[in-house]
Amino acid sequence: MEWFLDPFALGFQQRALAGGALAALMTSVVGTWLVLRGMSFFGDAFVHGVVPGIAAAIVFDVNPIIGAAVAAIVMVLAIEVVHRQTALSEDTSIGLLFVGMLALGVVIISRLDSYSGSLTSILFGDALGVTPADLVWQGVLTVIVVTVTLALYRPLLALSFNSEKAELLGMRPRRAHAALLILIAAAVIGSYQSVGTLLVFGLLVGPPATASLLARTVPRMMIYAAVIGLFSVWLGLTLSYHLGTAGSATMAIVPIVLFFLVLGITRLAPRRAPEEVTHA
Secondary structure, three states: OHHHHHHHOOHHHHHHHHHHHHHHHHHHHHHHHHHHHOOHHHHHHHHHHOHHHHHHHHHOOOOHHHHHHHHHHHHHHHHHHHHHHOOOOHHHHHHHHHHHHHHHHHHHHOOOOOHHHHHHHHHHOOHHHOOHHHHHHHHHHHHHHHHHHHHOHHHHHHHHHOHHHHHHOOOOHHHHHHHHHHHHHHHHHHHHHHHOOOOHHHHHHHHHHHHHOOOOEHHHHHHHHHHHHHHHHHHHHHHHHHHOOOHHHHHHHHHHHHHHHHHHHHHHOOOOOOOOOEOO
16 A cells, blocks of 8 residues: 555645646546547647747746747747648648747757756656646646536537538637637646646647547547546656656656557457447
8 A cells, every 4th residue: 555655645746646637637638629630740739839938938037827828829820820821731830830939949948057957847847846836727727628628518529520510500610729729728838837848748649549449429538538647647656756757757658558558458359340439
């Protein structure tokens, strides 16, 4: 029993677990829509896109959440401008901004004397450095993300399966898409302290991808993703404590390992042919 309890005996360890759990809930719920829509590459680029905003906020001593929010808005607008004003595909514009925003963030943070430490914290998180104030912000963002996702369930569902039909039904897919981008931004911003801007992608896509192998309806997929995300945080921090590894990285790699384990089990076990996720 001590093996399970020792990693969370101290206050900062308990805050790490709470922060990771909130991050897992946000990213799992939002990540479900990313996986269903095949937007994983966009999600990865978006995660990197907030780096310069956080870096600038640290340099100018501003709340990092504000900086990340501004960077997220710039990222979305820039993607739209490149896609609409040129003949380039959306993937190309995302790829350009993926590298550009990350590089800009590193350039900005390199101006600090504590360059190495600040950069490591932004990119890879500091799970054990989560403060009570961080938890309050995370809690607020988690409530907002989950509430908005439930409120927009039907438009997001229609958008995921057939955007043309969603338009005909008057569900305004463009607004649903814009709302999803805001939800992604909120989830990333609320998770970077615990998991880091680079590693949060593991929780954003890993649990929903694993859930898609087990669930055949969207509600179940979302619930399974949240459970897998929470389990990944707990197991990641537990293993990190006993193995002496980085907490954020261990939390991020657990859902990826789980995905391949579940994939192997579901494909080797005798069962009927896999079905696609439905809206039921």
